[in-house]
Structures are given as structure tokens and as C-alpha cells.
Amino acid sequence: xxxxxxNKGVFTFSRLHSPVLEVDLGETLLLETEDAVGGxxxxxxxxxxxxxxxxxxxxxxxxxxxxVKSGDTLVVDILDIEVSSTGVILVVPGAxxxxxxxxxxxxxxxxIKDGFAHFDGIRLRIRPMVGTIGVAPEGDDxxxxxxxxxxxxxxxxxxxxxxxxxxxVFIDGALFAAGDLHAIQEDGELCVSSxxxxxxxxxxxxxxxxxxxxxxxxxxxxxxxxxxxxxDLDRAVEIATEEAVGALMRANNWxxxxxxxxxxxxxxxxxxxxxxxxxxxxxxxxxxxxxxxxLLKREG
Amino acid sequence: xxxxxxNKGVFTFSRLHSPVLEVDLGETLLLETEDAVGGxxxxxxxxxxxxxxxxxxxxxxxxxxxxVKSGDTLVVDILDIEVSSTGVILVVPGAxxxxxxxxxxxxxxxxIKDGFAHFDGIRLRIRPMVGTIGVAPEGDDxxxxxxxxxxxxxxxxxxxxxxxxxxxVFIDGALFAAGDLHAIQEDGELCVSSxxxxxxxxxxxxxxxxxxxxxxxxxxxxxxxxxxxxxDLDRAVEIATEEAVGALMRANNWxxxxxxxxxxxxxxxxxxxxxxxxxxxxxxxxxxxxxxxxLLKREG
Numbered sequence: 001x002x003x004x005x006x007n008k009g010v011f012t013f014s015r016l017h018s019p020v021l022e023v024d025l026g027e028t029l030l031l032e033t034e035d036a037v038g039g040x041x042x043x044x045x046x047x048x049x050x051x052x053x054x055x056x057x058x059x060x061x062x063x064x065x066x067x068v069k070s071g072d073t074l075v076v077d078i079l080d081i082e083v084s085s086t087g088v089i090l091v092v093p094g095a096x097x098x099x100x101x102x103x104x105x106x107x108x109x110x111x112i113k114d115g116f117a118h119f120d121g122i123r124l125r126i127r128p129m130v131g132t133i134g135v136a137p138e139g140d141d142x143x144x145x146x147x148x149x150x151x152x153x154x155x156x157x158x159x160x161x162x163x164x165x166x167x168x169v170f171i172d173g174a175l176f177a178a179g180d181l182h183a184i185q186e187d188g189e190l191c192v193s194s195x196x197x198x199x200x201x202x203x204x205x206x207x208x209x210x211x212x213x214x215x216x217x218x219x220x221x222x223x224x225x226x227x228x229x230x231x232d233l234d235r236a237v238e239i240a241t242e243e244a245v246g247a248l249m250r251a252n253n254w255x256x257x258x259x260x261x262x263x264x265x266x267x268x269x270x271x272x273x274x275x276x277x278x279x280x281x282x283x284x285x286x287x288x289x290x291x292x293x294x295l296l297k298r299e300g
Numbered sequence: 301x302x303x304x305x306x307n308k309g310v311f312t313f314s315r316l317h318s319p320v321l322e323v324d325l326g327e328t329l330l331l332e333t334e335d336a337v338g339g340x341x342x343x344x345x346x347x348x349x350x351x352x353x354x355x356x357x358x359x360x361x362x363x364x365x366x367x368v369k370s371g372d373t374l375v376v377d378i379l380d381i382e383v384s385s386t387g388v389i390l391v392v393p394g395a396x397x398x399x400x401x402x403x404x405x406x407x408x409x410x411x412i413k414d415g416f417a418h419f420d421g422i423r424l425r426i427r428p429m430v431g432t433i434g435v436a437p438e439g440d441d442x443x444x445x446x447x448x449x450x451x452x453x454x455x456x457x458x459x460x461x462x463x464x465x466x467x468x469v470f471i472d473g474a475l476f477a478a479g480d481l482h483a484i485q486e487d488g489e490l491c492v493s494s495x496x497x498x499x500x501x502x503x504x505x506x507x508x509x510x511x512x513x514x515x516x517x518x519x520x521x522x523x524x525x526x527x528x529x530x531x532d533l534d535r536a537v538e539i540a541t542e543e544a545v546g547a548l549m550r551a552n553n554w555x556x557x558x559x560x561x562x563x564x565x566x567x568x569x570x571x572x573x574x575x576x577x578x579x580x581x582x583x584x585x586x587x588x589x590x591x592x593x594x595l596l597k598r599e600g
Contacts, residue, residue: 089561097541098560106557119562120552122589188569188583190541191560233533237574241397241490252420257406260398260491261389262419269488269571271581274537281571283488289422 006032006198009058009179013134013150014141015171019064022173028079029203031060033179036131036196041088041107048092048105057144057153059132061177065205071299073213074135074174075206076165081128082202083183085112087195089119096192096275110183110195117183117195124184129160130201131180131194134216138170144179146277147229151216153180154227155189155273156282164219166292168212176205189273211296214243223286224295225270229278236281237269244283251294306332306498309358309479313434313450314441315471319364322473328379329503331360333479336431336496341388341407348392348405357444357453359432361477365505371599373513374435374474375506376465381428382502383483385412387495389419396492396575410483410495417483417495424484429460430501431480431494434516438470444479446577447529451516453480454527455489455573456582464519466592468512476505489573511596514543523586524595525570529578536581537569544583551594 008020023029038055040046068074087110093103111118117126132144134151147153151167159165167174178201185194218225226243230236244267248259266289272280308320323329338355340346368374387410393403411418417426432444434451447453451467459465467474478501485494518525526543530536544567548559566589572580 089564091557091560096560097538097563098545100538101542101556103556103560106561108558108561117565119565120554120558122552122562122566124565184565186563186565186568188537188541188564188567190544190563190567190569192564193561194564233537234574234579237488237533237571238397238400241488242401244490245398252422254420256401256403257391258408258420260391260396260403261406261408261493262422263397263486263490264389264488264492264494265417265419265424265484265486266422267488267490268486269490269574271537271569271571274534274569279534 001028001030003030004032004060006034006060009060010062010177011058011144012141013137013144013152015136017062017175019062019173019175022064022066025067025205025207031178031201031203033060033181033199033201034058035088035198036180044107044109046107048107057132057180059144059177059179062175064173065176068169068174068207069172070170071210071212072169073208073211073296074167074169074176075208077204078130078159078161078163079204080202081161081181081199083112083128083181083197083199087112087183087197089195090193091191097190112183126183127160129157129182129185130178131155131182133159133165133178135167135169136171136175147280148278149215153276154216155276155280156218156227157185157187158218158220158225166213166217187271189275192275211298213296217295223284224290225282225284227272227280227282229280231278233274233279236279240281240283244285247285247290247294251290301328301330303330304332304360306334306360309360310362310477311358311444312441313437313444313452315436317362317475319362319473319475322364322366325367325505325507331478331501331503333360333481333499333501334358335388335498336480344407344409346407348407357432357480359444359477359479362475364473365476368469368474368507369472370470371510371512372469373508373511373596374467374469374476375508377504378430378459378461378463379504380502381461381481381499383412383428383481383497383499387412387483387497389495390493391491397490412483426483427460429457429482429485430478431455431482433459433465433478435467435469436471436475447580448578449515453576454516455576455580456518456527457485457487458518458520458525466513466517487571489575492575511598513596517595523584524590525582525584527572527580527582529580531578533574533579536579540581540583544585547585547590547594551590
């Protein structure tokens with residue numbers, strides 16, 4: 001099994017990066033990852049005003065995946081996630097859903113043991129997930145802190161062990177990278193950070209040739225989720241609804257009107273996060289209703 | 301058991317309405333309700349351009365509840381919901397998450413049998429819920445189609461059998477009304493309507509004296525949900541987050557910073573609907589973390 005150490009990372013998703021490794025389809029790969037603040041906060045007295053913000057949200061990679069071409073879908077199986085025994089949560093004035101309020105920068109170290117995180121006497125079962133995961137984008141670079149069509153800072157709780165992620169490929173080899181593990185996050189990620197942890201992600205890649213999704217798709221349990229991001233949450237929901245209704249039309253040979261009707265009773269809107277430079281929503285469609293082929297677009 | 305027939309209804313929540321009935325705390329009450337379009341669409345060929353829109357979203361009531369005063373919390377237990385054997389879903393240009401697109405007005409009659417709804421060969425288990433439920437508001441009247449602090453068109457899937465709803469009381473007797481049952485709705489209610497059905501709601505009222513919530517609260521299974529509505533979804537999330545963080549501070553004697561941190565890992569943001577005049581979100585907090593007392597505000 002190939003291993004990529006956590007110092008091999010990038011702060012942008014870019015077509016211009018040189019890959020740190022090449023892998024084959026079907027091969028398992030272990031990525032070691034830094035926490036979202038690059039390990040800069042080791043205790044609660046760390047002066048947050050001195051953090052080097054150019055070192056946050058590192059994604060380990062990029063990885064060149066042989067056999068994957070522009071126009072394909074990169075299929076990423078999240079086989080396992082291992083998290084460190086401590087994590088950190090940060091609040092920073094100006095950031096998060098209540099960023100406009102007046103408050104102090106503050107960090108809390110959270111201990112993780114036997115599958116539980118301990119926050120001030122409250123014990124919460126951990127649900128490790130990958131915050132940042134993506135490929136080189138179609139055009140200009142994206143900072144790793146931003147979610148968009150290429151993936152990026154998706155902060156979707158469903159990107160966890162057992163999930164399968166479908167990403168559009170814009171350059172041969174895809175140039176995949178991932179990082180920013182969370183021991184626990186809830187939908188919304190309201191304060192801007194979660195329990196940010198170092199860790200390891202065990203992955204395997206497959207490909208679907210000559211078709212790709214418009215936005216990242218997660219397959220998890222009994223459903224597919226289409227992940228859409230926009231500066232405006234209302235607009236993100238509108239785009240996501242259009243994607244879902246299109247898939248329903250293709251899957252069932254429905255008119256727009258029929259698919260639109262069905263979306264009220266068969267498509268669930270959920271929030272990934274409201275705190276990144278683009279806010280993220282997902283629309284959840286049962287696998288009984290659509291298959292992955294209905295969610296991909298064939299060129300030409 | 302007292303019964304209110306479906307013709308006894310209102311199209312606004314208002315302090316000025318005369319109650320159709322008085323009930324005592326602890327008494328069970330059966331409300332019969334019209335569907336959201338007032339039974340005007342009985343088959344798919346009904347010309348929707350001729351609908352009388354002044355007859356939509358009728359709420360059965362209002363009910364005067366003895367022993368409930370302004371400043372209290374009205375506690376509403378949803379004991380049971382019964383729905384009719386057919387429902388209707390509508391799409392109307394200009395309405396819903398994709399209201400800007402060009403499409404035709406269209407209605408679909410959905411058959412409901414043995415606990416399942418049948419939409420074009422797809423069978424979905426029904427999950428009956430109350431769309432519109434509320435009390436007389438603090439100031440001006442609200443049309444029954446609008447959700448706000450007094451309740452109204454909340455369109456929250458959690459307002460179903462077994463749920464307990466907490467509403468702020470602004471006038472003695474509360475002047476409670478409810479209607480607009482949905483056989484199935486998903487979070488978002490994307491096309492603007494759900495499976496709209498006639499039916500019956502079995503209810504019982506209790507009171508919490510001298511304290512009330514800022515926004516409606518649903519207690520369901522293992523959690524409380526605070527229901528917030530605003531024209532802008534981003535703003536609704538911000539208000540809801542502030543409510544949740546306030547409750548976390550009261551429940552745990554936390555500073556703002558600690559409660560804000562915890563909100564990322566202990567408070568889940570979800571969407572009720574994005575299609576009413578005010579859009580609705582809910583923030584979900586486990587009962588292990590807060591009790592109802594932390595969610596209410598005591599006057600003075």
C-alpha cells in the first residue's frame with residue numbers, strides 16, 4: 001500500500017501542481033493529513049492572532065491516477081478514516097454564522113478516546129469525516145478552503161467511512177488531494193471549525209469513462225447527495241434543485257413538471273455548511289429513484 | 301371529545317378573530333381540515349388558472365384555550381393525524397425553488413392506500429404532518445400561508461404524530477388554529493406543494509406559565525428543533541444560530557465563545573421549506589444538551 005506523508009500537501013486545487021505520487025485504479029492508498037490549522041494550535045493558550053493563515057486547510061497530494069482522463073468521473077471510495085487523540089475547535093471574530101457578533105478569538109483542545117470526544121464534560125460519539133477533498137478544477141486555481149464543482153472544502157458529513165464520492169475530472173490523472181479531517185461536525189458547521197484533527201484516510205479509486213457529474217456526488221447508505229456551493233444559500237438550493245429535477249427527468253422519463261412535483265416528496269434539501277467562502281447544500285435522492293448514470297452527463 | 305368541522309376555518313392568524321370553540325387544558329380535540337387548496341382540485345384536468353387563491357391554506361379554528369394567558373407557552377401534543385385517500389400536488393409558474401423557469405401549471409392526483417402514496421408507479425410510505433399550525437400573533441395579522449414567530453405555515457416535517465409543539469402566546473386563550481396536512485413532504489418542499497390532503501388532527505393542549513419561546517419549538521424523538529423563518533435563508537440560519545447558542549449558554553453556563561464552538565458539533569441546521577413567503581430553517585439540539593426551560597424566556 002502506498003502512503004503519502006502529511007508534509008506532501010497543497011493549499012490550492014490547481015492544474016499546474018506536480019503530482020507527489022502516481023497510483024493505479026483499484027490500488028489502496030493511505031493519505032496522512034494535517035489538521036485544518038496545520039498543527040499550529042497545540043494548547044488553548046496559543047495566541048490565535050499570530051496564526052499563519054497561509055498554512056490552513058492543507059490537502060495531502062496531489063495524486064495522479066493512471067487511467068483517468070479529462071471528461072471522466074473519478075470514483076473515490078473512503079475505506080477508512082483514523083483520527084488523532086486530540087482535536088481543536090476555534091472561534092475567530094468575523095467567522096462563522098455569527099461572525100458579525102463581538103467576541104474573542106478562542107481555541108479549545110478536545111480529547112478523543114475510545115470513540116468519544118470530550119467537550120467540557122459532554123461526551124459525544126465521534127463520526128470522522130473528510131472536510132476537504134477534490135481534484136484539479138476546470139479553469140483557475142481554487143484555494144483548498146473553497147468548495148465548488150471540483151470538490152474542495154465540501155464539509156459534508158456524509159464524506160465518511162463507507163461513502164463513495166464521484167468527482168468530475170478536468171485534467172488527465174485528476175490530481176486528487178484530500179485533508180481537513182473532522183472528528184465530529186454537524187450540518188452547518190456553525191462556528192466555522194469542527195473538531196479539527198490530524199489523521200489518515202484510506203482510499204481507493206475507480207473511474208467511470210466519458211461522463212461526469214456537474215457537481216460532486218456522494219453515495220452514502222441508501223441515497224445519492226448532490227453537493228452544490230454558492231455565496232448565497234438560496235441560490236445554492238436553486239442550483240441543486242435544478243440538478244435534482246434534471247436527474248429525476250432522465251431517470252423516469254418525466255416532464256419537467258412531473259419531476260418538479262416529485263422533488264417536493266422525494267428530494268430532501270440539507271445544509272453542509274454556511275461558513276465557508278461558498279456555502280454548501282446537498283440534495284438527497286434515494287437510490288431507488290435514480291442511479292448514478294442519471295446523475296452524470298455524457299459529453300457531445 | 302370535541303370536534304371542529306373543516307368549514308370552521310380562517311385564512312389569517314389574528315387577535316381579532318372570534319373563537320369557534322373553547323377547550324380546557326388536557327382535553328382532546330379533533331380538528332377536521334381542508335386540503336391546502338380548499339378542495340378545489342378534484343382531478344388533473346381542473347383549470348388551475350381558475351383557482352380561487354383566496355381560499356388556500358385554510359386553518360381550522362381558532363380555538364380559545366382556557367387557562368392560557370399572554371406571556372405563556374402553549375404546549376400542543378399531536379396525538380394522531382389521519383389523511384384522506386387521495387391527495388394533490390400542484391406546480392404553478394412563479395412558485396417553488398425553480399419558480400423562475402418556464403413551465404406549465406399542472407396538478408397530479410395521488411392515490412393513498414394502506415399507508416403508501418402512489419406517484420406514477422413509485423410507491424412512497426406516507427409520513428403525515430401538519431403544515432400550518434399557530435396562534436394569534438403579537439401584532440398585525442399574518443396570512444395562514446406565512447411562517448413566523450406565532451407559527452403559521454411552518455411546513456416542518458417534524459410536526460407529525462408524537463411531536464410536541466411549543467408556541468408563544470400573545471393573547472389570552474391563544475386563538476389556536478391548524479390545517480394544511482401533507483401526506484408526504486421532504487425538507488425543502490421544493491415545488492411549493494406536497495401531497496396536499498384533507499384529514500383530521502387529534503390534539504391536546506398544556507401550558508407552561510410565564511415563559512415563552514422566541515420562535516416555535518418542536519420536541520420530537522431525542523431532540524428539540526427551533527423553527528425560524530425569514531425572507532432570506534442565510535439570515536434565517538443566522539437568527540436560528542443565535543437562538544441555539546443562547547440556549548447552550550443558559551443550559552451549560554457557557555461563555556458565548558464556548559457555546560458557539562459547541563454549536564458546530566452539537567447543533568444541526570436543517571431546512572423546513574424554501575418556497576413560502578418566508579423561508580424556514582430549524583436548528584436541532586439533542587435533549588441531552590438542553591431542556592425546554594433553556595429554550596424559553598421569562599419576562600422581566
